[in-house]
Amino acid sequence: MALATLTREAVASHNAPDDLWCIIDHKVYDLSDFTDAHPGGSVVLEQVAGTDATAAFYNLHRHEVLSRYGDLCLGTLEGETPEVVDPQPGDLSPVPYAEPLWLRPQFKSPYFSDSHRALRRKVRAFVDEHVTPEAQEKEKDGSYISQALIDRMAANDILAMRLGPGPHLRGKHLLGVVRGEEFDYLHDLVQVQEFVRSNARGFQDGNMAGMMISLTAVLQWMPETPFKQQVVQAVLAGKKKMCLAITEAFAGSDVAGLRTTATKSQDGKSYLVRGTKKWITNGMWCDYFVVGCKTEKGFSVLLIERSDAVETKLIKTSYSTAAGTAFVEFNDAVVPAENLLGQEDKGFAVIMSNFNHERFMMACAVIRQCRSVVEECLKWCNQRIVFGKKLIEQPAIRQKLAKMISHVESNQAWLESIAYQMSHMSYEEQSKHLGGPIGLLKSHATRSAHEIADEAVNIFGGRGLTQSGMGRVVEMFHRTYKFDAILGGAEEILADLGVRQAMKGFPKAML
Ligand code: HEM
Structure with a gap:
């Protein structure tokens, strides 16, 4: 239906429970038939009937709610333009610190090339369009990933890409932008971090995490036989x-x-x-x-x-x-x-060979998830009004945000440096030199997650403990960040590994 152009005077006359219009961000909504279905009840809507409810709305809802209920919109106000922009699949977030430095237009990076940027765009669009809607649904109802999504990922070589760099990518043109032979650990970092943006921790592992940490062992350690080929092809085809x-x-x-x-x-x-x-x-x-x-x-x-x-x-x-x-x-x-x-x-070697990449992927993921929580907190603090002012205007809140941002940015910088080293080392060199640093990074990243989850819930209050609505991402993170602290090696074990590996390289002489 074409949207009408309306006046504020016209809106004001629709101010009854059964004839209820209101204005949100310069657009007019007819809520007459929505009052009973509104999760916040009908009373609050009657209180704003016929008025501009923008401030009240943004104090309680995310903009995405409006996208979901777009059919309630009648039109825009004469001579006025909406200020909030509807994000499109693949878009970068305009919120400060919502994206790593290398993706922000003001900054440069020594690590990432056009090829990483192209892959980032493609994977984000794929995740926004095909993964996130299913991830949200499955996270809630607890059912397993659909064969349709697996098939779609297989058809785009995404299942193979998610194993990380290696000979299994030879001859592939990943999402039409990166040749398999070029795919390095920075590309790997990019794809892991993009998938995490679905904000569904259980589904994140449900989305073929088992394959990502097991097929690598088959590829590397199983003798070349027709049976191996048959298994590998069937798994990569989903x-x-x-x-x-x-x-x-x-x-x-x-x-x-x-x-x-x-x-x-x-x-x-x-x-x-x-x-x-x-x-x-x-x-x-x-x-x-x-x-x-x-x-x-x-x-x-x-x-x-x-x-x-x-x-x-x-x-x-x-x-x-x-x-x-x-x-x-x-x-x-x-x-x-x-x-x-x-x-x-000699199976110990098989298991150990998998661990570095598994822990690297987990560090990529938890650091990106921490960033999403920071984004949620920044958005909330900027829109939530308490004691007559925005939360962000409270110095105590800014201290919390500063701490959270610093954890995320420092971990991301360390992660990028490690991904760069991985991309420039042979497998043997990685095993020798990077097992310890990767262990330390994962251990540190999950300690940061602990701090960030704690602060984020305090910022969101009751919403940080509620599975629907504005605090949903924070609630999920606070409930699930421990998976990253335990899976793939517990924090203390990895911290210990980091120091023990460092001591192996300690000079024999007393210094
Ligand atoms: C187009 C108009 C609106 C739509 C589509 C809408 C939709 C929703 C939805 C989906 C929720 C569930 C929580 C969430 O997903 O964020 C909700 C909660 C709520 N809404 Fe609305 N709403 C609208 C307008 C308003 C307005 C104008 C007010 C207040 C003046 C209001 C007050 C509330 C309250 C109090 C809650 C409960 C919030 C909470 O528990 O934290 N809503 N609304």
Whole structure:
């Protein structure tokens, strides 16, 4: 319907409960049939009938509410222009500190090229259009990612891209802007940070996180066989799902304490796997499990296909069941010996090889999520009026914001520097020199998340504890930031790793 041009006088005459218009940001809304459906009730709407309710509206709602209810809009006011701009898919946020420095027009970066910028635009548009709507829905109802979204990501080579740089990207033209051979860890940082903007922590892991940390091990460590090719192709095409199954009720970060056993058959052709795994992300729907097992003289990693001998049960955690977190039982699963990754009893190397990239991705993600929380706080402080003035006018609030911004900016700068180092090191050099720094960064980033979540809830008050409405992102972050502090290695373990690795390079002589 074409929008009308109206006058303030005309609006003023629609001031009754059953004939209720109001003005928000120079636009006229007919709320006559909306009063009963309004989550804030009809009384408040009757109080503003026929008036300009812009200030009252922005004190309680985000602009996105208006986009959702656009059909209530009758038209604009004669000679007036709306001030608030509707963000389009792929747009950068105009809020200060809502984007990392390299994306803000005033700043330069030694790290990012046009290729990173082009990828950023494409991934953001994809996430805004195709991922965020589903992420929000699934986060709420706890159901799993749709095959349609998986297929769309596969068709655009996004599943392959999400594994990080490597030979699996050869010959691909990612989202039509980056050749697979060019894709480096800065591109990787970009794509991880863009996906996080969906603000749905459970779904974020539900969106193939299991594949991202397990298929890499298959690619790197499984001997080249037709079976491997078949598995890899099916997973990258989104037809089959894979996850990593290491942690157990008996052992979390302590891989040496695992109790799942893999016993080799007399003829050496298969293993019999028996044991349980806990907190297995995506385990509920996976066809393949990359499993850490005790073998005769050590620890080995096997690719195990789902069968009647594999049972998965849903674990409810503090984030959405959209992540498909499972308790897995292997009850005498028979696994062909060719499914061994790396060498028997040398599985520690297989698991360790995955960790750096997994922790790097987690650092990228939690640092970006912290930034989204800062953005939410800045927007809220700028629009919320208490004790007769905006929250941002309170010095105590500005102190909190300064602390939050400083955490985010310093972590992002450290992260970019590490991504640059990764892009200029061989795999062996990365393992030698970057395991410690990546561990320290992830550990520090989640300590920052702790501070930021705490301050953000204090700023948002009750809304920071409410799953719908303006504090939704803050509530979700406060409830879920601990996933980043625990998954992929707990804070203390990673901090310790950082110092121990540094000491390996300490000169022998006393200094
Ligand atoms: C086009 C007009 C409006 C629409 C579409 C609308 C929609 C909504 C929605 C979707 C919510 C749920 C919370 C959220 O998602 O943010 C809400 C809450 C609320 N709205 Fe509105 N609203 C409108 C106008 C107004 C106006 C003009 C007022 C006040 C004068 C108002 C007062 C409230 C209150 C008090 C709440 C509860 C807020 C809370 O619990 O924090 N609304 N509204």
